[in-house]
Amino acid sequence: MAGITLRQVTKKYGTLSVLNGIDLDIADGEFLTLVGPSGCGKSTTLRIIAGLEAQSTGDVKIDDRLVNDVRPSQRDLAMVFQSYALYPHLTVQQNLMTPLRMRDLNFWERLPLLGFLVPGRRAKMAQIEEDARKVAEALKIVPLLGRKPGQLSGGQRQRVALGRAMVRNPAAFLMDEPLSNLDASLRVHMRAELSELHRDLGATFVYVTHDQAEALTMSDRMAVMMDGDLLQLGPPDEVYEDPQDIRVAEFIGSPKMNILPGESDANGTITCLGLTLDEGLATPQPGKVSVGLRPEHLHVQPRETAECFSGRLTYKENLGSDLFLHLEMAGVENKAVIRAKPHEVDFAAVGETVWFKAESGRMRVFGTDGKRVALTAPDTKRKVG
Numbered sequence: 312m313a314g315i316t317l318r319q320v321t322k323k324y325g326t327l328s329v330l331n332g333i334d335l336d337i338a339d340g341e342f343l344t345l346v347g348p349s350g351c352g353k354s355t356t357l358r359i360i361a362g363l364e365a366q367s368t369g370d371v372k373i374d375d376r377l378v379n380d381v382r383p384s385q386r387d388l389a390m391v392f393q394s395y396a397l398y399p400h401l402t403v404q405q406n407l408m409t410p411l412r413m414r415d416l417n418f419w420e421r422l423p424l425l426g427f428l429v430p431g432r433r434a435k436m437a438q439i440e441e442d443a444r445k446v447a448e449a450l451k452i453v454p455l456l457g458r459k460p461g462q463l464s465g466g467q468r469q470r471v472a473l474g475r476a477m478v479r480n481p482a483a484f485l486m487d488e489p490l491s492n493l494d495a496s497l498r499v500h501m502r503a504e505l506s507e508l509h510r511d512l513g514a515t516f517v518y519v520t521h522d523q524a525e526a527l528t529m530s531d532r533m534a535v536m537m538d539g540d541l542l543q544l545g546p547p548d549e550v551y552e553d554p555q556d557i558r559v560a561e562f563i564g565s566p567k568m569n570i571l572p573g574e575s576d577a578n579g580t581i582t583c584l585g586l587t588l589d590e591g592l593a594t595p596q597p598g599k600v601s602v603g604l605r606p607e608h609l610h611v612q613p614r615e616t617a618e619c620f621s622g623r624l625t626y627k628e629n630l631g632s633d634l635f636l637h638l639e640m641a642g643v644e645n646k647a648v649i650r651a652k653p654h655e656v657d658f659a660a661v662g663e664t665v666w667f668k669a670e671s672g673r674m675r676v677f678g679t680d681g682k683r684v685a686l687t688a689p690d691t692k693r694k695v696g
């Protein structure tokens with residue numbers, strides 16, 4: 312097993328800069344996700360780790376061994392792709408055995424007929440079959456060993472692809488959106504299976520996804536990338552609770568964090584849509600700010616209350632367990648969203664005004680450069696929002 316280190320890794324395609332200097336330390340045995348919107352450079356980063364793509368500048372280390380000039384096959388990593396890339400004409404068992412045959416048999420031993428005559432081949436093949444079987448047992452695909460990929464469901468194919476990566480017992484697994492071809496419910500199921508597999512193997516997993524929910528649910532730590540930069544690296548709850556950049560705040564979490572326009576005066580007091588907020592800037596500076604509030608931290612009031620936000624209800628999105636209220640607010644570009652329990656907001660009718668407050672201590676404020684700014688402790692005398 313192995314840790315992986317990237318130091319100031321950049322990638323340019325011609326004049327287009329795709330990675331602007333990525334620093335990343337992936338611990339031995341960690342489940343790390345690279346998450347970010349399409350085109351931000353996730354796959355490129357993974358392919359550079361795998362050695363399938365060369366970085367323009369910077370270093371890649373696997374277990375403190377510099378691998379910049381090491382071929383992919385010599386890096387001892389296994390890659391699992393979105394398209395499973397199974398051999399369609401081979402059975403599941405043969406698919407699982409192929410990487411081992413390539414590694415453990417020499418040229419003569421691999422020959423179709425002549426190979427059988429090479430002494431020692433039988434023992435090697437028995438070991439390979441045994442190793443493939445063990446992996447098939449771990450992934451619960453033993454009954455499928457005789458089938459060809461065309462006779463498998465998407466989830467089963469995905470498991471075989473994982474198995475094929477596992478047989479070599481690699482130092483780390485690199486996975487590029489391995490679940491994105493599966494339907495929604497199977498994807499959720501496979502998330503749990505992958506997490507379990509990670510625990511059982513104790514191996515390093517580097518997992519690429521553009522799905523923030525996958526990143527939140529599976530990883531030990533997530534690296535949020537945007538436009539070729541790594542914006543934030545941390546455990547999922549930390550990234551969710553304490554986004555350091557407004558782009559991270561808006562990307563992680565569904566529905567999105569609400570962003571309201573605000574303004575700070577020279578004392579650091581923040582006003583937002585006509586209300587004075589109960590937290591101010593820790594380092595006072597006059598100017599515009601963005602006030603971020605998650606949907607679950609906004610609470611609908613049964614009637615108009617002083618010092619309250621308001622908006623016109625345009626849509627009630629009922630998911631059974633939760634209900635999302637979509638509101639049009641004067642002076643706010645996007646609709647605001649409030650998360651509530653269905654029975655709590657029976658009284659709210661589409662087309663009418665809804666009054667709501669923000670939970671104290673929950674707002675996250677960002678400067679005009681998009682970076683998070685520190686706040687003072689909530690002033691309870693000025694209980695607002």
Ligand SMILES: Nc1ncnc2c1ncn2[C@@H]1O[C@H](COP(=O)(O)OP(=O)(O)OP(=O)(O)O)[C@@H](O)[C@H]1O
Pocket residue numbers: 324327329347348349350351352353354355356520521
């Ligand atoms: N061979 C290439 N030549 C030129 N540009 C490339 C090449 N490969 C990737 N790119 C560009 O590099 C950027 C990053 O691509 P990358 O595949 O890493 O994105 P990604 O984050 O994996 O996105 P997605 O979620 O869509 O898979 C994109 O703008 C892409 O167009």
Ligand SMILES: [Mg+2]
Pocket residue numbers: 353354355487
């Ligand atoms: Mg990609």
